[in-house]
Amino acid sequence: MPKNLFPLDSSKSFPEQEIVGHNRWHPDIPAAVTVNPGDSFRIDCREWFDGYIKNDDSAEDILTAPVSKVHALSGPFHVKGAKPGDLLIVDILDIGAIPQEEGPLAGQGWGYTGIFAKNNGGSFLVDQFPDAYKAVWDFNGQTATSRHIPGVSFTGIIHPGLMGTAPSHELLAKWNQREGDLIATDPNRLPPLALPPEPQDAILGSLTGADYERVAAEGARTAPPRENGGNQDIKNLSKGTRVFYPVFVDGANFSVGDLHFSQGDGEITFCGGIEMGGYIDVHVDVIPGGMDKYNVKENAIFMPGNVEPRYSEWLSFSGTSVTLDGQQRYLDSQLAYQRACLHAIDYLSTFGWTPEQVYLLLGAAPIEGRLSGVVDIPNSCATVYIPTAIFDIDVRPSAGEVPRIDPGIGAPRAANR
Numbered sequence: 001m002p003k004n005l006f007p008l009d010s011s012k013s014f015p016e017q018e019i020v021g022h023n024r025w026h027p028d029i030p031a032a033v034t035v036n037p038g039d040s041f042r043i044d045c046r047e048w049f050d051g052y053i054k055n056d057d058s059a060e061d062i063l064t065a066p067v068s069k070v071h072a073l074s075g076p077f078h079v080k081g082a083k084p085g086d087l088l089i090v091d092i093l094d095i096g097a098i099p100q101e102e103g104p105l106a107g108q109g110w111g112y113t114g115i116f117a118k119n120n121g122g123s124f125l126v127d128q129f130p131d132a133y134k135a136v137w138d139f140n141g142q143t144a145t146s147r148h149i150p151g152v153s154f155t156g157i158i159h160p161g162l163m164g165t166a167p168s169h170e171l172l173a174k175w176n177q178r179e180g181d182l183i184a185t186d187p188n189r190l191p192p193l194a195l196p197p198e199p200q201d202a203i204l205g206s207l208t209g210a211d212y213e214r215v216a217a218e219g220a221r222t223a224p225p226r227e228n229g230g231n232q233d234i235k236n237l238s239k240g241t242r243v244f245y246p247v248f249v250d251g252a253n254f255s256v257g258d259l260h261f262s263q264g265d266g267e268i269t270f271c272g273g274i275e276m277g278g279y280i281d282v283h284v285d286v287i288p289g290g291m292d293k294y295n296v297k298e299n300a301i302f303m304p305g306n307v308e309p310r311y312s313e314w315l316s317f318s319g320t321s322v323t324l325d326g327q328q329r330y331l332d333s334q335l336a337y338q339r340a341c342l343h344a345i346d347y348l349s350t351f352g353w354t355p356e357q358v359y360l361l362l363g364a365a366p367i368e369g370r371l372s373g374v375v376d377i378p379n380s381c382a383t384v385y386i387p388t389a390i391f392d393i394d395v396r397p398s399a400g401e402v403p404r405i406d407p408g409i410g411a412p413r414a415a416n417r
Contacts, residue, residue: 087290272363
């Protein structure tokens with residue numbers, strides 16, 4: 001096992017740890033650990049809300065979850081010799097849940113998926129699902145099951161939702177400017193169009209005093225993916241993955257967090273993966289001048305791992321660029337994917353699951369989302385592929401009776417307020 005360079009004590013909150021990570025992006029957050037190119041090491045990661053979400057049958061914690069606290073990131077890791085313009089190579093050697101069978105924190109044998117309320121972040125289908133819901137999942141090896149969504153089980157694709165390098169001052173200013181301009185177009189929108197810098201609840205490693213105040217006021221929120229990688233939520237960044245990240249500051253200042261036991265493409269419920277704490281083993285190296293050498297300007301590229309479950313039969317649903325009230329949009333691929341997801345929810349609800357249970361399932365299970373057609377004006381065609389083997393009943397259309405599942409206690413709900 002590689003040496004653990006960022007250990008976390010499960011009995012303490014994120015800010016109370018011996019080595020404190022961060023929850024904002026800023027080039028002036030000091031590196032927590034220094035490593036060499038060619039090093040392999042282990043990193044402990046807290047669940048993205050740092051233990052706020054509980055293993056219970058209430059969604060009140062999802063409703064009140066403090067979005068200003070996310071994400072709890074381990075790092076930054078300074079890679080000696082890395083310079084702006086290089087590419088940082090990150091190999092995922094291993095990844096898993098916190099290695100305890102029982103415990104109060106997500107990752108210790110369990111995780112959760114949440115639909116976020118409209119006034120607290122919202123979700124991909126926020127207009128149809130404006131309230132907060134939660135599903136708790138139990139882990140048995142690589143298999144996930146939930147008392148809140150009975151009749152399904154699936155093999156997880158464990159992966160980090162968030163990995164990235166620190167931005168330069170220039171890149172950070174670009175982020176804040178363009179996202180601020182977007183917010184200004186509709187500043188009172190719910191959910192908001194973007195998240196501006198928020199000093200409240202900022203965790204900035206070892207920074208204190210005036211430096212802390214300045215960086216807290218400038219630091220970018222970690223919610224969206226950006227040029228540095230960040231919160232990409234790509235389910236295929238699993239064990240065996242190699243990622244090439246642009247380097248914008250000396251040492252790269254690499255960070256990681258937001259581990260998921262599983263996730264469907266799009267993480268459509270916002271808290272759509274099965275959130276957990278855990279560990280990740282990585283190997284790092286540097287390609288000097290790699291950004292110019294390979295014309296990688298402002299994006300990460302990756303070679304996915306090969307440990308995903310081998311499902312062979314799928315039930316697929318399509319959607320086009322037409323709103324629910326019949327308005328035609330021009331090649332709106334996001335709308336098309338929303339419609340595909342809604343068609344899947346409508347269909348699977350006929351078997352006894354509630355729409356909310358199906359929505360939570362699509363966020364957590366290893367579904368595949370595809371942009372199947374983006375050239376045939378005016379309609380994009382998006383599709384969602386659902387593996388049939390995850391269901392205890394046969395969900396394929398047939399001439400026989402429609403089988404019914406007992407929805408059990410259902411998904412806990414907390415009304416938006």
